[in-house]
Amino acid sequence: MTALPIDDAVPDLLTALRGPGVAVLQAPPGAGKTTRVPLAMLEAGLPAEGRIVMLEPRRLAARGAAVRMAEVLGEEVGQTVGYRMRGDTKVSKTTRIEVVTEGILTRMLQSDPELTGIGALIFDEFHERSLNADLGLALAWEVRGALRPEMLVLVMSATLDAEPVARMLDAPVVTSDGRSFPVDLRWLDKPVPKGVWFDTAMADLLVQAASETKGGILAFLPGEGEIRRVQAALDGRLPRHVRVQPLYGALPFTAQRAAVSPLAEGRKLVLATSIAETALTIQDVRVVVDGGQARRARFDPGRGMSRLVTERVTRAEATQRAGRAGRVAPGVCYRLWTKGEEGGLLAFPPPEIVTADLCGLALELALWGVAGTDDLALLTAPPEGGLDEARALLRDLGALDASGSITEHGRRLAALPLHPRLAHMLESAGPSGAEMAALLNERDPLRGEGCDLALRLTALKRPRGNPGLERIASEAKRLARLARGTGGDLSPAEMAALAYPDRVGLRRPGDDPRWLLSGGTGAQMDAADPLAGSRLIVATDLDGRGREARIRQAVALTEAELRSLYSDRIAWHDVCRWSKRHRRVEARRHEMFGALVLDDRVWKTPPAEAYASALLDAARDVGLPWNDRARRLQSRIELLRAQGADLPDCSDDGLMTALGDWLYPHLLGRRSLEGLDLSAAILSRLDWAQQQDLDRLAPSDFETPLGRKVPVDYAGGVPGIEVRLQEMFGVTRHPTVGPERLPLRVTLLSPARRPVQVTTDLPGFWANSYADVRKDMRGQYPKHPWPEDPTQADPTLRAKPRK
Structure with a gap:
């Protein structure tokens, strides 16, 4: 075998595994850990009994690792080295090293917690922090502590800071420096101008890289759509000897193998997703062109929807990608961003457990028999809000009971290789639901051809010529073999509603194709879509963006189908509420399914209590x-x-x-x-x-000497009254209010009820200012009394009697 950088670290690793039986191996990409370590363990007699099971996060990497190790041994895959993944297994009685994908390990643990016949578990590429890897390690660690203390556990990582996982496992860290050749990093001189499409900018940079360098080129793009668009943008712009090959997860295995294998002649340009960041070695690559974007799944527990978002790469991902250019010789890495923009990159991508849909995790935890995650060795705890939403959905699907314990139905769902939504549909519909389950579990094979699922189900009858449809048809046959029972004669719409009871949509009033979903959120679709006029739909795929998600896939549903399927969930609700829109109390009887109002009638006799509550809302509004x-x-x-x-x-x-x-x-x-x-x-x-x-x-009124009550104005914190001046004759003590005897502000009025004086000291006014007021008022109102001493005069509202 060709010497690899990991060889120097293998002796220390084997010593650690012979001692405490647990270790963390930190080695950079290209060191050879994936294919060399399991073989070295096998040669050293580790484990003493049982086979080695190695977890790989991706199918291509799992199959590629098994093939490479089998080649080293001079054998066919399935003999000493085999692999096991969804829908494809090559193992035998002689298999000692078994490479599995993440879901397979979880099923092994749940079906046989003792992991009978397994002597060692290897978690490869743990730095990717996939949810299933985190869960698998937590469950395996509990098994080792309670049932299998002799089982070896090895965590291998490329870029992860190994200390946190080493502390969690109380394990030694073995480090391999690896071997990498220098990589010349080249940034843009200035940012990509606004208005220039990413695909155009990436194609331009690839043409530049091809003209300035030699050797194979590996370009990193966020997804299949970008790969196709960049490939189209490169048409006719590259030399003839440059062969463009896509590489993404949904490609057939033969096409994936062709992308990673050296060319007999010519120069290769691989347009790849993040699948090429780790675990895969593309031998003839000397140049990397990094688009600087990554696609991640983000789950919004409040909306109950996951969506794929395109984000900037992190520094760790950018370093990993650049390293691909220096695997076997000095290389060059072009970056579609400036050196100044690099400072804005995050250090590491977030663990999947904090951003993903936690429904599958919640089901696995319930099947394992734990109520929470506190007692599990999880490197990162899942967000409680997301876990609560996941459990609510599982209760809705009948997988959990009211106490949160798993039901028999839930156990059957966990055994199926599907999201619990689709597993519930398949379990309920039987084999007839296999095509729908396979279709909803895979990427849209007819992207850009409208939203209608019925169109895709029809196309699935004749899948030839469409790789996506062929893959889905093959998976449907496998799922049909796993399905139980007959499930009755369910329509595609009913099947979809079984999987997505919270995404049954009722069209909103108006011309725009907008729906309220039964879960309480909103959704919309293009007005030109054939489904745009449907009153009821089931939205099976949404982008989750904004206030109203964009519908990507849906199927029309009749009300009869909905009532047949969910008659036990449709009920009348009496509603008496204040309408902000119409500014009135509305008393209605609603027949509802979730948040949807299927029928609306007047409620003629609402109780007084309901009306009073609605009026409270009116007062608030x-x-x-x-x-x-x-x-x-x-x-x-x-x-x-x-x-x-x-x-x-x-x-x-x-x-x-x-x-x-x-x-x-x-x-x-x-x-x-x-x-x-x-x-x-x-x-x-x-x-x-x-x-x-x-x-x-604080009396409401002031009683004048004539017995007349004058309202006291308390506004502004300074109480006051307005009263005719003559009516206050004889008053020698100023009126007050409150425990602090606050003087009233008295506005004295003329006989014509115009303000003459404002005072808070009536005795002072009589003694000082009254004489001047008397002098002015006598001329204006000669028929009214203006005595020289008002303190001795009788109050009056009358004029002087005529002589």
Whole structure:
């Protein structure tokens, strides 16, 4: 065998495995850990009994690793070295090293927690932090601690900081420096101009790289769509000897192998997704062109939807990609960003467990028998909100009971190689649901041809010539063999509704194709789509963006189908509520499925309590029906509160905060807020003793010497009255209010009721300013009394009697 950089670290690694039986191996890409370590363990007699199972995050890497190790041994795959993945297995009784994909390891652990016949577990490419790898390691570590202390556990990583996982496992770290040739990093001189498409900029950079370098070229793009568009943009722009080959996960295995194998002649340009970052070695690559983008799944638990987002690469990913150019010789890496932009890159990509749909994880945890994740050796805990949403969906699917324990139905779902939604559909529909399950589990084979799933199911009957359809048809046959029962005669729409009970959509009023989904969120589609006029749909694929997700795949559903499928979930709900739009209380009877109103009728006899609650919402929306009397009462109470009185908060904010406590009883039996005696309602907040104190300390009226009651205005915190000057004759003590005896602001009026003087010291006014006022007023109002000493005069509202 050709010497590899990892060879120097193998002795220390074997020593660690012979000792504590657990180790963390840190080695850069290209060191040879994936193919060399399992063979070295086997040659050293590790484990003493049982086979080695190595976990690989990707199917291509798993199959490629098994093939390479078998070649080293001079054997066919399936003898000493084999692999096992969904829909493709090559193992035998003689197999000692088995390379498996992530879902397979989880099933091994759940079906046989003792992992009978397995002596060692290797977690390769752990730095990718896939959810299944995190879960698999946590479950395996629990098995080792409780049942299999002799089982060897090895975690291998390329770029991950090994210390956290080493601390979690209490394991030694073995490091291989690897071997890499220098890579010349080349950045853009200036950022890609606004308005220039990514595909165009990437194609231009690839043409430049091809003209300035020699050797194979590996370009990193975020997804299959970008690969196809860049490939089209390169048409006719490259020398004839340059052969363009795509590389992404959905490609047939033969095409993937062709992309990673050396060419007999000519120069290769591989347009790849992140699948080429690790675990794969493309031998003749000397040049890397990094588009600087990565596609990740993001799950929004509030919307219950996952979506693929295109984000900037992290520094760790960029370093990993650049290293591909220096595997076997000095290389060059072109980056589609400037050196200055590099400072804005994040250090590492987020672990999948914090961004992904946690429905599968929640089901696996329930099957394992744990209520939470605190007792599991998870390097990163999942977000509780996402886990709660996942469990809610599982209860909706019947996989968990009300207590959160797994049901028999849930156990059957966990055994199927599908998302719990699709597993529930297949379990309910039987083999007839296999095509729908396979179609919904794979990428859209007819992208850009409308949203209708029925079109895709029809195309699936004749899949020849379309690699995507052929792959789905093959998977459907496999799923049909796994399905149980008959499931009855369900339509495609009913099957989709079984998988997505929260995504049944009812068209909103108006011309635009917009739907309210049964889960409470919104969705829309292109107006030209044939499904745009459908009243009811099931949205099976959405992009999850914005306030209303864009529908990518859906199927039309009839109301009869919905009622047949979910009759137990459709029920009448009486609704009496305030309509902000129509500014009135609406009492309706709604027949509902989730958030959808299938039928709407008038509720003729809503109870008083329901109407009163709706009027409370009206008050919150439009405000309280204030009048002068109620405002004066509010001001009286607030004046005393400001002076330290123990009274309830009757400020605007205080009243609104406690609205249900004081206003609700006064709304019983009413049909509107008009005519409401708000003063009586506010006064009801005070007990009898408080009302007595209010009337004594902050009376609503001031009684003049003539016995006439004048309203006291308490607005602005300075209480005041307006009264005719002659009516205050004889008053020698200024009127006050409140426990602090706050002087009233008295506005003295002329006989024509015009303000003459404003005072808070009436005796002082009589003694000082009155003489000047008397002098002015006698001429203007000679028929009214203006005595020299008003303190000794009788109050009056009359003019002098005629002589």
